[in-house]
Amino acid sequence: MNLAPVFINIFAIGCLFLSFVKDRRKTKQAVKIAVKSFIKIIPTILLIVVLVGLLLGFVPHVVISKFMGNQSGIDGIFLSALLGAILYIPSIVAFPLAASFLKAGASITAVAIFITTLTMIGFVTLPLEVKELGKKIALLRNGISLLLAILIGVIIGTIL
Protein backbone atom coordinates (compact mmCIF):
# COMPACT_ATOMS: atom_id res chain seq x y z
CA MET A 1 0.00 0.00 0.00
CA ASN A 2 1.03 3.54 -0.66
CA LEU A 3 2.12 5.40 2.44
CA ALA A 4 1.24 8.89 1.21
CA PRO A 5 -2.45 8.84 2.29
CA VAL A 6 -1.55 7.55 5.76
CA PHE A 7 1.05 10.27 6.18
CA ILE A 8 -1.19 13.04 4.90
CA ASN A 9 -4.14 12.01 7.10
CA ILE A 10 -2.01 11.85 10.23
CA PHE A 11 -0.59 15.25 9.36
CA ALA A 12 -4.05 16.75 8.79
CA ILE A 13 -5.40 15.36 12.06
CA GLY A 14 -2.33 16.67 13.86
CA CYS A 15 -2.95 20.13 12.41
CA LEU A 16 -6.61 19.94 13.38
CA PHE A 17 -5.65 19.15 16.96
CA LEU A 18 -3.04 21.90 17.18
CA SER A 19 -5.32 24.46 15.58
CA PHE A 20 -8.19 23.54 17.90
CA VAL A 21 -6.00 23.96 20.97
CA LYS A 22 -4.75 27.33 19.77
CA ASP A 23 -7.92 28.97 18.50
CA ARG A 24 -11.34 27.37 18.25
CA ARG A 25 -12.90 30.06 16.10
CA LYS A 26 -10.15 29.97 13.51
CA THR A 27 -10.35 26.17 13.46
CA LYS A 28 -14.06 26.33 12.77
CA GLN A 29 -13.40 28.74 9.93
CA ALA A 30 -10.71 26.45 8.48
CA VAL A 31 -13.01 23.42 8.57
CA LYS A 32 -15.72 25.46 6.91
CA ILE A 33 -13.36 26.39 4.07
CA ALA A 34 -12.33 22.72 3.78
CA VAL A 35 -15.92 21.46 3.56
CA LYS A 36 -16.89 24.13 1.05
CA SER A 37 -13.96 23.47 -1.27
CA PHE A 38 -14.48 19.74 -0.98
CA ILE A 39 -18.14 19.97 -1.99
CA LYS A 40 -17.10 22.14 -4.91
CA ILE A 41 -14.79 19.52 -6.38
CA ILE A 42 -17.01 16.45 -5.82
CA PRO A 43 -18.48 16.38 -9.36
CA THR A 44 -14.99 16.82 -10.85
CA ILE A 45 -13.67 13.96 -8.74
CA LEU A 46 -16.52 11.71 -9.85
CA LEU A 47 -15.80 12.62 -13.46
CA ILE A 48 -12.17 11.58 -13.00
CA VAL A 49 -13.26 8.32 -11.39
CA VAL A 50 -15.37 7.47 -14.44
CA LEU A 51 -12.64 8.51 -16.91
CA VAL A 52 -9.97 6.44 -15.18
CA GLY A 53 -12.29 3.42 -15.09
CA LEU A 54 -13.00 3.76 -18.81
CA LEU A 55 -9.35 4.18 -19.69
CA LEU A 56 -7.89 1.37 -17.61
CA GLY A 57 -10.86 -0.91 -18.22
CA PHE A 58 -10.67 -0.65 -21.99
CA VAL A 59 -6.90 -0.18 -22.41
CA PRO A 60 -5.16 -2.59 -20.03
CA HIS A 61 -1.36 -2.49 -19.55
CA VAL A 62 -0.79 -5.60 -21.64
CA VAL A 63 -2.29 -3.90 -24.68
CA ILE A 64 -0.13 -0.82 -24.13
CA SER A 65 3.02 -2.94 -23.90
CA LYS A 66 2.21 -4.74 -27.14
CA PHE A 67 1.35 -1.47 -28.80
CA MET A 68 4.41 0.48 -27.73
CA GLY A 69 6.96 -2.31 -27.38
CA ASN A 70 8.73 -1.94 -30.71
CA GLN A 71 8.03 1.67 -31.55
CA SER A 72 10.87 3.86 -32.69
CA GLY A 73 11.34 6.65 -35.17
CA ILE A 74 9.14 9.71 -35.58
CA ASP A 75 5.81 7.93 -35.21
CA GLY A 76 7.16 6.25 -32.06
CA ILE A 77 7.92 9.67 -30.61
CA PHE A 78 4.41 10.98 -31.14
CA LEU A 79 2.76 7.75 -30.10
CA SER A 80 4.69 7.56 -26.82
CA ALA A 81 4.09 11.25 -26.08
CA LEU A 82 0.38 10.81 -26.67
CA LEU A 83 0.10 7.56 -24.71
CA GLY A 84 1.95 9.09 -21.76
CA ALA A 85 -0.30 12.14 -21.82
CA ILE A 86 -3.56 10.21 -21.93
CA LEU A 87 -2.79 7.28 -19.66
CA TYR A 88 -3.15 7.40 -15.94
CA ILE A 89 -0.61 5.11 -14.29
CA PRO A 90 1.01 5.54 -10.88
CA SER A 91 4.69 6.30 -11.50
CA ILE A 92 5.86 3.40 -9.38
CA VAL A 93 4.21 1.10 -11.94
CA ALA A 94 5.27 3.31 -14.84
CA PHE A 95 9.03 2.75 -14.52
CA PRO A 96 8.93 -1.05 -14.65
CA LEU A 97 6.52 -0.71 -17.56
CA ALA A 98 8.91 1.69 -19.32
CA ALA A 99 11.80 -0.70 -18.69
CA SER A 100 9.79 -3.46 -20.34
CA PHE A 101 9.26 -1.20 -23.37
CA LEU A 102 13.04 -0.79 -23.63
CA LYS A 103 13.51 -4.55 -23.51
CA ALA A 104 10.83 -5.04 -26.12
CA GLY A 105 12.72 -2.76 -28.50
CA ALA A 106 11.41 0.76 -27.95
CA SER A 107 13.98 3.54 -28.34
CA ILE A 108 15.42 5.41 -25.35
CA THR A 109 13.91 8.60 -26.75
CA ALA A 110 10.44 7.09 -26.85
CA VAL A 111 10.73 5.76 -23.30
CA ALA A 112 12.02 9.07 -21.90
CA ILE A 113 9.15 10.90 -23.61
CA PHE A 114 6.65 8.39 -22.32
CA ILE A 115 7.79 8.77 -18.71
CA THR A 116 7.91 12.55 -18.90
CA THR A 117 4.46 13.02 -20.41
CA LEU A 118 3.06 10.35 -18.13
CA THR A 119 4.15 12.20 -15.01
CA MET A 120 3.77 15.81 -16.11
CA ILE A 121 0.61 15.67 -18.19
CA GLY A 122 -2.68 14.48 -16.81
CA PHE A 123 -5.39 14.19 -19.40
CA VAL A 124 -7.90 12.65 -17.01
CA THR A 125 -7.10 15.05 -14.19
CA LEU A 126 -7.34 18.06 -16.52
CA PRO A 127 -10.91 18.90 -15.38
CA LEU A 128 -9.64 19.33 -11.82
CA GLU A 129 -6.64 21.38 -12.94
CA VAL A 130 -8.88 23.70 -14.96
CA LYS A 131 -11.24 24.06 -12.05
CA GLU A 132 -8.51 24.97 -9.56
CA LEU A 133 -6.09 27.00 -11.67
CA GLY A 134 -8.13 28.20 -14.61
CA LYS A 135 -8.29 27.15 -18.24
CA LYS A 136 -5.34 29.22 -19.36
CA ILE A 137 -2.73 27.97 -16.89
CA ALA A 138 -3.92 24.37 -17.17
CA LEU A 139 -3.88 24.23 -20.96
CA LEU A 140 -0.58 26.09 -21.26
CA ARG A 141 1.09 23.88 -18.67
CA ASN A 142 -0.07 20.65 -20.30
CA GLY A 143 0.62 21.83 -23.84
CA ILE A 144 4.13 23.14 -23.15
CA SER A 145 4.95 20.08 -21.06
CA LEU A 146 4.12 17.93 -24.08
CA LEU A 147 6.62 19.85 -26.22
CA LEU A 148 9.23 19.82 -23.46
CA ALA A 149 8.84 16.08 -23.03
CA ILE A 150 9.58 15.51 -26.69
CA LEU A 151 12.58 17.85 -26.48
CA ILE A 152 13.89 16.11 -23.36
CA GLY A 153 13.43 12.70 -24.97
CA VAL A 154 15.26 13.70 -28.14
CA ILE A 155 18.18 15.16 -26.16
CA ILE A 156 18.45 12.05 -24.00
CA GLY A 157 18.27 9.88 -27.10
CA THR A 158 21.14 11.77 -28.75
CA ILE A 159 23.37 11.74 -25.67
CA LEU A 160 22.84 8.18 -24.48
Add this chain to the structure above:
Amino acid sequence: MKQSQKPKQRKETIKSWLFFAASLAFTIVLLVIFPNRQTAVIKSSWQIFMEMFWILPAVMLLIGFFAVWVPKEMIVRLMGKTSGIRGIGLSLLLGSLPTGPLYVAFPMAAALIKKGARVSNMIIFLSAWACIKIPQEMVELQFLGARFMALRLGLTIIFVIIMGVFIERAVESKATEKGKK
Protein backbone atom coordinates in the same frame (compact mmCIF):
# COMPACT_ATOMS: atom_id res chain seq x y z
CA MET B 1 -17.98 41.50 -6.44
CA LYS B 2 -19.42 38.68 -4.38
CA GLN B 3 -22.83 39.01 -5.93
CA SER B 4 -21.47 38.67 -9.43
CA GLN B 5 -19.41 35.64 -8.46
CA LYS B 6 -22.15 33.57 -6.86
CA PRO B 7 -24.33 32.81 -9.91
CA LYS B 8 -21.20 32.18 -11.98
CA GLN B 9 -20.00 29.67 -9.44
CA ARG B 10 -23.36 27.94 -9.35
CA LYS B 11 -23.31 27.72 -13.12
CA GLU B 12 -19.83 26.16 -12.98
CA THR B 13 -21.02 23.58 -10.47
CA ILE B 14 -24.02 22.65 -12.59
CA LYS B 15 -21.72 22.32 -15.59
CA SER B 16 -19.41 19.97 -13.66
CA TRP B 17 -22.32 17.78 -12.63
CA LEU B 18 -23.59 17.69 -16.21
CA PHE B 19 -20.14 16.63 -17.43
CA PHE B 20 -20.08 13.87 -14.88
CA ALA B 21 -23.61 12.72 -15.77
CA ALA B 22 -22.75 12.66 -19.48
CA SER B 23 -19.58 10.65 -18.96
CA LEU B 24 -21.40 8.24 -16.66
CA ALA B 25 -24.16 7.73 -19.22
CA PHE B 26 -21.56 7.19 -21.95
CA THR B 27 -19.76 4.61 -19.80
CA ILE B 28 -22.97 2.75 -19.01
CA VAL B 29 -23.85 2.53 -22.70
CA LEU B 30 -20.34 1.26 -23.49
CA LEU B 31 -20.53 -1.34 -20.74
CA VAL B 32 -23.88 -2.57 -22.02
CA ILE B 33 -22.34 -3.00 -25.48
CA PHE B 34 -19.15 -4.61 -24.10
CA PRO B 35 -20.26 -6.53 -21.01
CA ASN B 36 -16.93 -8.37 -20.77
CA ARG B 37 -15.24 -5.09 -19.80
CA GLN B 38 -17.54 -4.44 -16.85
CA THR B 39 -15.35 -5.90 -14.11
CA ALA B 40 -12.18 -4.19 -15.36
CA VAL B 41 -13.83 -0.77 -15.61
CA ILE B 42 -15.59 -1.02 -12.26
CA LYS B 43 -12.44 -2.28 -10.56
CA SER B 44 -10.30 0.58 -11.92
CA SER B 45 -12.93 3.16 -11.03
CA TRP B 46 -13.26 1.79 -7.53
CA GLN B 47 -9.48 1.84 -7.01
CA ILE B 48 -9.09 5.48 -8.02
CA PHE B 49 -12.19 6.41 -6.04
CA MET B 50 -10.79 4.86 -2.86
CA GLU B 51 -7.41 6.49 -3.48
CA MET B 52 -8.98 9.92 -3.79
CA PHE B 53 -11.39 9.27 -0.95
CA TRP B 54 -8.49 8.70 1.45
CA ILE B 55 -6.42 11.66 0.31
CA LEU B 56 -8.65 14.55 -0.70
CA PRO B 57 -10.58 15.28 2.53
CA ALA B 58 -7.25 15.56 4.37
CA VAL B 59 -5.87 17.80 1.63
CA MET B 60 -8.91 20.07 1.81
CA LEU B 61 -8.55 20.28 5.57
CA LEU B 62 -4.90 21.27 5.20
CA ILE B 63 -5.87 23.93 2.68
CA GLY B 64 -8.40 25.26 5.18
CA PHE B 65 -5.72 25.56 7.85
CA PHE B 66 -3.37 27.10 5.34
CA ALA B 67 -5.96 29.75 4.48
CA VAL B 68 -6.63 30.61 8.10
CA TRP B 69 -3.22 30.34 9.74
CA VAL B 70 -0.52 31.17 7.23
CA PRO B 71 -0.02 34.92 6.89
CA LYS B 72 -0.11 36.29 3.38
CA GLU B 73 3.08 38.29 3.82
CA MET B 74 5.01 35.11 4.48
CA ILE B 75 3.97 33.49 1.20
CA VAL B 76 4.59 36.71 -0.71
CA ARG B 77 8.05 36.95 0.83
CA LEU B 78 8.96 33.28 0.26
CA MET B 79 7.34 32.61 -3.12
CA GLY B 80 6.14 35.96 -4.42
CA LYS B 81 7.41 38.39 -7.05
CA THR B 82 10.63 39.25 -5.28
CA SER B 83 11.49 35.78 -4.03
CA GLY B 84 13.91 35.15 -6.91
CA ILE B 85 16.11 32.07 -6.94
CA ARG B 86 15.19 31.18 -3.37
CA GLY B 87 11.54 31.10 -4.37
CA ILE B 88 12.36 28.76 -7.24
CA GLY B 89 14.40 26.53 -4.94
CA LEU B 90 11.67 26.42 -2.35
CA SER B 91 9.06 25.56 -4.99
CA LEU B 92 11.21 22.71 -6.29
CA LEU B 93 11.79 21.45 -2.77
CA LEU B 94 8.14 21.64 -1.74
CA GLY B 95 7.09 19.87 -4.91
CA SER B 96 9.52 17.01 -4.47
CA LEU B 97 8.31 16.01 -1.01
CA PRO B 98 6.68 12.57 -1.18
CA THR B 99 3.06 13.61 -0.83
CA GLY B 100 0.82 11.80 -3.25
CA PRO B 101 -0.50 12.17 -6.80
CA LEU B 102 -0.54 15.33 -8.90
CA TYR B 103 -4.24 16.10 -8.49
CA VAL B 104 -3.53 16.83 -4.81
CA ALA B 105 -1.20 19.61 -5.86
CA PHE B 106 -3.73 21.55 -7.98
CA PRO B 107 -5.83 22.87 -5.09
CA MET B 108 -2.63 23.50 -3.11
CA ALA B 109 -1.13 25.59 -5.91
CA ALA B 110 -4.41 27.48 -6.25
CA ALA B 111 -4.36 28.26 -2.53
CA LEU B 112 -0.75 29.42 -2.73
CA ILE B 113 -1.48 31.72 -5.69
CA LYS B 114 -4.38 33.22 -3.75
CA LYS B 115 -1.95 33.98 -0.93
CA GLY B 116 0.46 35.78 -3.24
CA ALA B 117 2.84 33.18 -4.66
CA ARG B 118 4.00 33.89 -8.20
CA VAL B 119 2.54 31.90 -11.04
CA SER B 120 5.97 30.83 -12.32
CA ASN B 121 6.86 29.36 -8.94
CA MET B 122 3.59 27.44 -8.88
CA ILE B 123 4.24 25.96 -12.33
CA ILE B 124 7.65 24.87 -11.05
CA PHE B 125 6.02 23.50 -7.91
CA LEU B 126 3.46 21.50 -9.92
CA SER B 127 6.07 20.12 -12.31
CA ALA B 128 8.40 19.16 -9.49
CA TRP B 129 5.47 17.49 -7.78
CA ALA B 130 4.73 15.60 -11.00
CA CYS B 131 8.17 14.31 -11.83
CA ILE B 132 10.71 14.84 -9.06
CA LYS B 133 9.46 12.56 -6.32
CA ILE B 134 12.24 11.10 -4.25
CA PRO B 135 10.78 7.56 -3.92
CA GLN B 136 9.81 7.67 -7.59
CA GLU B 137 13.39 8.49 -8.60
CA MET B 138 14.62 5.46 -6.65
CA VAL B 139 12.44 3.29 -8.85
CA GLU B 140 13.62 5.08 -12.00
CA LEU B 141 17.25 4.55 -10.93
CA GLN B 142 16.63 0.89 -10.35
CA PHE B 143 14.85 0.19 -13.61
CA LEU B 144 16.38 2.62 -16.08
CA GLY B 145 19.86 3.33 -14.75
CA ALA B 146 21.72 6.30 -13.23
CA ARG B 147 22.66 8.09 -16.46
CA PHE B 148 19.13 8.02 -17.81
CA MET B 149 17.70 9.24 -14.53
CA ALA B 150 20.23 12.04 -13.94
CA LEU B 151 19.94 13.31 -17.49
CA ARG B 152 16.15 13.27 -17.53
CA LEU B 153 15.95 14.94 -14.13
CA GLY B 154 18.47 17.65 -14.97
CA LEU B 155 16.83 18.51 -18.27
CA THR B 156 13.39 18.52 -16.69
CA ILE B 157 14.39 20.99 -13.97
CA ILE B 158 15.95 23.41 -16.47
CA PHE B 159 13.02 23.29 -18.88
CA VAL B 160 10.42 23.52 -16.15
CA ILE B 161 11.89 26.76 -14.82
CA ILE B 162 11.81 28.24 -18.32
CA MET B 163 8.23 27.06 -18.77
CA GLY B 164 7.22 28.64 -15.46
CA VAL B 165 8.51 32.06 -16.48
CA PHE B 166 6.90 31.75 -19.89
CA ILE B 167 3.46 30.77 -18.58
CA GLU B 168 3.56 33.54 -16.00
CA ARG B 169 4.23 36.09 -18.74
CA ALA B 170 1.43 34.70 -20.90
CA VAL B 171 -1.10 34.69 -18.08
CA GLU B 172 -0.23 38.07 -16.67
CA SER B 173 0.00 39.98 -19.93
CA LYS B 174 -3.57 38.92 -20.63
CA ALA B 175 -4.63 39.90 -17.13
CA THR B 176 -3.23 43.42 -17.44
CA GLU B 177 -4.86 43.85 -20.82
CA LYS B 178 -8.17 42.99 -19.26
CA GLY B 179 -7.45 45.39 -16.42
CA LYS B 180 -6.93 48.26 -18.87
CA LYS B 181 -10.29 47.67 -20.46
